[in-house]
Structure formats: structure tokens, C-alpha cells
Amino acid sequence: MKQILIIEDDPDILESFRMLLSDIGCEIQTAGNGQQGLAAYRDNPPDLVILDVLMPVLDGIEFVREITKEKNTAFIIAVSGKIEYLPMMKMMGVDEIFTKPVSPEAIERIVVEQLKLDNMQSRYRETG
Numbered sequence: 001m002k003q004i005l006i007i008e009d010d011p012d013i014l015e016s017f018r019m020l021l022s023d024i025g026c027e028i029q030t031a032g033n034g035q036q037g038l039a040a041y042r043d044n045p046p047d048l049v050i051l052d053v054l055m056p057v058l059d060g061i062e063f064v065r066e067i068t069k070e071k072n073t074a075f076i077i078a079v080s081g082k083i084e085y086l087p088m089m090k091m092m093g094v095d096e097i098f099t100k101p102v103s104p105e106a107i108e109r110i111v112v113e114q115l116k117l118d119n120m121q122s123r124y125r126e127t128g
Contacts, residue, residue: 002115005029005046005074007037007063009055013100017050020104024117034058038066045072047115050107053080053089061085064092075114077107 004026008014011032018028029046031037035058041049049067053060060078067073077096078089086097096110111117 001025001027002048002117003027003029003044003046004048004050004111004115005031005037005040006050007031007034007055007060008050008052008079009033010052013052016104017107020108021050021111024108024112026111026115026117034060034063038063041067041074042070045070046074048075048077048111050077050079051094053078053085054082060089061092064089064094068093077110 004021006014006017006028008017009032014030018030022028029040029044031040033055038058051060051063064076076094077098078086078094079098079100079102080086081100083099086099090097098106
């Protein structure tokens with residue numbers, strides 16, 4: 001089963017991502033800040049990370065700096081309500097960027113595509 005790490009300091013957003021992605025057949029780890037996320041990443045390296053940029057303790061920018069030192073780098077999706085941080089995240093090697101509020105369909109589409117999940121698991125799959 002594919003592993004996803006969600007790092008988000010807003011509990012409601014964290015839970016909505018967790019529910020969305022657990023429904024498509026992924027094992028989910030969660031963290032409420034970048035420091036917890038970094039520990040989870042190192043303990044059990046995920047296939048994909050969904051990362052808030054602005055968080056307490058260790059922000060998304062520092063998280064990305066730290067994990068790019070690792071040899072096993074996951075696909076990273078950065079999300080932020082502050083659009084000015086996203087181009088910098090892209091330059092740092094983040095694979096996808098989204099502004100908040102994030103469309104569940106868009107997140108799920110990227111996750112399904114990147115993890116090569118069975119599209120039949122997706123509630124937002126395209127029809128036709």
C-alpha cells in the first residue's frame with residue numbers, strides 16, 4: 001500500500017486530506033507541524049508528502065531543505081494560503097504547488113497519477 005504523509009497545522013484541513021486520501025486506498029501518516037513531519041518522514045519514508053508551507057515549530061520551507069538532504073525523496077505537494085511562497089517552494093524542488101483553499105479533486109488527481117493508483121478507487125475520476 002502506498003504511503004502518504006500529510007503535514008498541516010490546521011486540524012480541519014489535516015483531517016479533510018486524511019479522509020480524502022484514505023478513501024483511495026493509501027496508508028496515511030499525519031503531523032501537525034514540520035518537526036513532527038520530519039520525524040515521521042525519517043521513521044517511515046512515504047511515497048508522497050502533502051505539506052503546508054507556513055506552520056509553527058518547523059515550516060514547510062525548512063522541511064523541504066532537510067529532506068532534500070535525504071537519499072529517498074518523496075513526491076512533494078506544497079499548499080499555502082500565501083501565494084508568494086509557492087514559487088520559492090517550486091524552485092526548491094517541490095513537485096506540485098497549490099493555493100488554499102485546495103480543490104479535493106485536484107489533490108486526488110495528482111495523488112492517483114503520481115502513485116499510479118487504480119483510478120477506480122477515485123471518487124473524482126473522470127467519466128466518459
